[in-house]
């Protein structure tokens with residue numbers, strides 16, 4: 322059964338059409354990735370699904386139509402988005418950022434969830450009193466994911482989680498992503514690092530200039546010559562790793 | 564100026580400084596959470612003082628009727644806004660909360676006012692009448708404009724100020740009132756007299772400031788307000804709605820304004836329009852603090868109180884002018900060395 326269905330979604334900035342009639346489907350507990358060049362409209366797509374941007378078309382989450390549903394409501398229904406800009410509370414500590422991720426929960430529940438996040442990201446625990454604005458890029462990314470996980474979302478949307486990270490941390494992040502899927506969290510993953518994304522995903526979409534131009538099981542797309550040429554580099558050389 | 568005068572003025576500065584500090588700090592909070600420069604903050608001071616004065620005199624304060632009227636307006640607006648999804652149950656709920664509760668309060672006040680229950684119950688009743696006006700004002704004037712620019716919000720704030728002053732005239736009349744003091748006791752400390760009232764004001768202020776600090780640092784609600792001030796988008800992404808934080812900020816600001824009114828009402832005669840100048844001094848302090856730093860705003864408020872006391876002693880005709888003039892060099896300095904506030908978002 323699908324958890325999220327997007328039909329005929331369009332986003333425009335004034336006269337610029339960033340997303341045009343995109344359709345997308347995510348089953349519960351699966352990883353779906355959207356790959357595409359810079360400016361293809363991936364971020365706009367995620368932000369529109371989360372309700373941060375006005376959009377035309379239909380977004381259905383857990384069988385409910387999301388039109389008119391503000392971001393806060395989508396969040397409380399079980400959607401979480403880690404945005405490209407992370408949007409952390411920079412002058413607050415790691416701990417406070419995490420607490421705010423579960424701001425509707427009681428103290429006990431917060432402590433328990435925080436322990437789980439710290440288990441996934443031990444580095445955050447070591448620095449729990451450090452201000453979010455002083456963290457390194459990788460630590461910020463971990464905190465943004467941790468804050469989203471504090472809500473125990475059913476659908477976690479990640480906008481370029483590997484952006485600017487060292488290969489070893491990228492591997493760690495992707496490991497966490499597949500582990501989350503194994504724990505029943507559906508993931509919508511937007512990535513520049515197409516190789517890693519296609520490896521971890523179950524299903525994939527390719528976006529170009531606001532349109533979905535290809536889609537299929539991730540393993541199948543990874544073998545598609547057009548995808549190899551445009552997004553995986555020639556002969557499978559590791560040129561696309563951030 | 565001899566030592567006694569100096570100490571007297573010092574005490575005076577501290578009292579007014581303390582009240583300005585409360586107003587300045589809440590002004591910074593409301594601005595950072597909702598981007599509203601809440602000029603009408605002083606009106607809550609007036610309403611608090613005049614409501615208490617009416618209750619002390621055994622009369623039903625105009626605020627009781629005002630609250631009912633404002634609640635009715637808010638209810639109508641809420642139902643119009645939600646007309647597409649309005650169910651019978653929702654409408655009943657809105658009516659009970661926005662009209663039913665104020666009506667109930669009005670009945671209670673009608674019963675209680677002639678009994679002259681004493682200072683503490685009357686103060687609590689005053690807070691019950693004035694504080695709900697904060698969130699109601701937010702709902703009526705600012706909530707629909709959540710995405711508007713700072714300038715538009717400022718213009719609306721000025722409009723709300725004029726509306727609230729006008730309503731103050733209608734509901735309280737043009738006469739000034741002074742409430743009785745918490746206590747008339749005076750302590751002698753060496754050659755100096757310290758009134759119990761001034762100790763009350765300073766300790767209440769200190770307690771409120773400490774309370775605010777703990778609220779922002781230790782409670783999840785306080786952290787939500789801070790989060791909304793840091794990143795509105797980040798806040799929405801963790802389910803904190805702008806409406807909720809705006810509501811909370813305005814409730815706090817009305818509470819602190821009203822408490823300031825309770826404290827100041829016995830120190831000076833308050834007229835329906837006195838709050839404006841008081842609020843404006845809190846505003847000056849908030850600006851001196853750069854509209855983002857609570858400690859700076861509080862310190863600046865003490866400075867404003869000091870300048871005011873000493874200038875009213877040595878050049879009383881010019882005391883307001885002198886107070887409002889200190890803002891100019893600071894603004895100049897800020898405009899040269901700091902980015903304008905609008906860029907800080």
Ligand SMILES: Nc1ncnc2c1ncn2[C@@H]1O[C@H](COP(=O)(O)OP(=O)(O)OP(=O)(O)O)[C@@H](O)[C@H]1O
Pocket residue numbers: 334337338339357358359360361362363364365366405
């Ligand atoms: N606020 C905006 N105003 C005008 N145009 C915008 C705005 N945001 C994005 N765009 C345009 O919309 C298009 C899609 O942008 P988007 O950020 O969705 O791309 P993307 O696929 O996420 O790119 P990247 O991989 O670089 O992050 C781009 O052409 C971009 O310039």
Ligand SMILES: [Mg+2]
Pocket residue numbers: 363364365405480
């Ligand atoms: Mg992007």
